[in-house]
Amino acid sequence: MKAENILEVKNLRVKFPIHGGLFLKKVAEVKAVDGVSLELKRGETLGLVGESGCGKSTIGKAIINILKFSSPDVEIEGEVWLRTDKGEVDLLKLDRGQMREYRGMIQMIFQDPYSSLNSRMSVGQIIEEPMLYHTNKSKAERMEKVAWLMEKVGLQAEQSKRYPHEFSGGQRQRIGIARSLATDPKIIVADEPVSALDVSIQAQVINLLQELQEEFDLSLLFVAHDLSVVEHISSRIAVMYLGNLVEIGNGIDIYHNPIHPYSKALLSAVPLPNPNKVKKERIILKGDVPSPINKPSGCAFRTRCPIAKAECAASIPPLELKKENHFAACPYVSYDTIITESIENKA
Numbered sequence: 001m002k003a004e005n006i007l008e009v010k011n012l013r014v015k016f017p018i019h020g021g022l023f024l025k026k027v028a029e030v031k032a033v034d035g036v037s038l039e040l041k042r043g044e045t046l047g048l049v050g051e052s053g054c055g056k057s058t059i060g061k062a063i064i065n066i067l068k069f070s071s072p073d074v075e076i077e078g079e080v081w082l083r084t085d086k087g088e089v090d091l092l093k094l095d096r097g098q099m100r101e102y103r104g105m106i107q108m109i110f111q112d113p114y115s116s117l118n119s120r121m122s123v124g125q126i127i128e129e130p131m132l133y134h135t136n137k138s139k140a141e142r143m144e145k146v147a148w149l150m151e152k153v154g155l156q157a158e159q160s161k162r163y164p165h166e167f168s169g170g171q172r173q174r175i176g177i178a179r180s181l182a183t184d185p186k187i188i189v190a191d192e193p194v195s196a197l198d199v200s201i202q203a204q205v206i207n208l209l210q211e212l213q214e215e216f217d218l219s220l221l222f223v224a225h226d227l228s229v230v231e232h233i234s235s236r237i238a239v240m241y242l243g244n245l246v247e248i249g250n251g252i253d254i255y256h257n258p259i260h261p262y263s264k265a266l267l268s269a270v271p272l273p274n275p276n277k278v279k280k281e282r283i284i285l286k287g288d289v290p291s292p293i294n295k296p297s298g299c300a301f302r303t304r305c306p307i308a309k310a311e312c313a314a315s316i317p318p319l320e321l322k323k324e325n326h327f328a329a330c331p332y333v334s335y336d337t338i339i340t341e342s343i344e345n346k347a
């Protein structure tokens with residue numbers, strides 16, 4: 001592992017088999033993640049964006065290594081290296097028991113604060129629970145930490161006896177954040193933590209995450225389907241399409257000067273002024289994302305790409321360095337390429 005990294009994902013492939021027929025044989029497979037490599041540096045926030053179904057949550061679940069326990073017939077290849085005090089470890093090689101030792105180091109915050117908190121437990125019990133499994137703290141120490149964490153996320157310690165239904169969506173997400181911090185993690189995978197919340201409170205929760213990230217020197221993988229959500233918080237942004245990373249670079253570069261045709265289209269859908277461009281063309285993508293069961297050969301974006309060529313069907317284009325720290329998976333674009341043509345005008 002590189003010295004600055006806390007996590008390295010190498011060539012991750014995740015396939016979910018689909019069974020059918022009388023004998024429930026494997027008839028097809030969902031290529032949810034199709035060869036993804038990414039690095040998370042210590043103390044950075046990496047934004048991971050892409051449309052619904054492109055494999056973002058699957059990457060998150062592979063990182064916390066819960067896929068093979070939640071979907072026993074899943075096929076996983078690749079490596080997920082974590083830097084620990086005792087050295088580097090490939091989490092994907094660990095079984096459930098071995099994983100317990102590291103689970104406290106990586107925590108996940110989920111999208112839906114309504115279903116992700118156990119409604120039968122009090123808020124205090126919800127926040128305390130990870131400490132029961134992953135720390136040796138005494139009851140008194142755990143209670144003290146629950147109160148401290150509640151204050152940290154902007155709730156009152158006296159509210160710990162209440163139940164999740166007594167809180168608003170934004171407050172519930174704060175409870176989820178407090179729970180995720182209970183084991184002093186080094187990495188947090190935040191899987192669309194604000195997309196279920198009212199727009200008016202999204203910024204508060206994002207700001208809270210950013211403050212906590214700085215205070216605790218956390219490394220954050222922040223998943224979203226909208227570039228504007230990750231722009232403020234991410235040092236780097238990775239863009240995903242149908243199981244592959246198509247672009248990765250510094251947040252400011254991806255946001256103001258995306259290179260890959262898909263990232264350009266994603267950005268052009270963001271209704272914000274783009275000061276670095278004289279004229280911002282709106283690229284309208286035709287059709288929906290194809291199913292990962294019938295993923296197009298070669299560059300998976302070719303069925304919607306405004307500049308697709310016959311050659312694009314041949315092989316999956318690798319990420320190429322286009323500018324310092326800025327990679328895009330398309331051989332036909334450079335930093336200066338301007339795509340003005342909408343795919344709908346092409347016909």
Ligand SMILES: Nc1ncnc2c1ncn2[C@@H]1O[C@H](COP(=O)(O)OP(=O)(O)OP(=O)(O)O)[C@@H](O)[C@H]1O
Binds near residue numbers: 050051
């Ligand atoms: N347990 C599973 N069994 C079968 N298919 C699955 C399973 N989990 C995910 N998939 C499929 O894998 C693909 C990627 O799913 P994933 O949840 O990772 O996408 P996502 O990018 O997080 O989408 P969203 O933005 O909607 O959360 C989808 O086609 C999904 O239907």
Ligand code: SF4
Binds near residue numbers: 260262303305317333
């Ligand atoms: S490789 Fe081809 S289809 Fe893919 S983004 Fe580049 S031009 Fe478009």
Ligand SMILES: [Mg+2]
Binds near residue numbers: 057
């Ligand atoms: Mg998801």
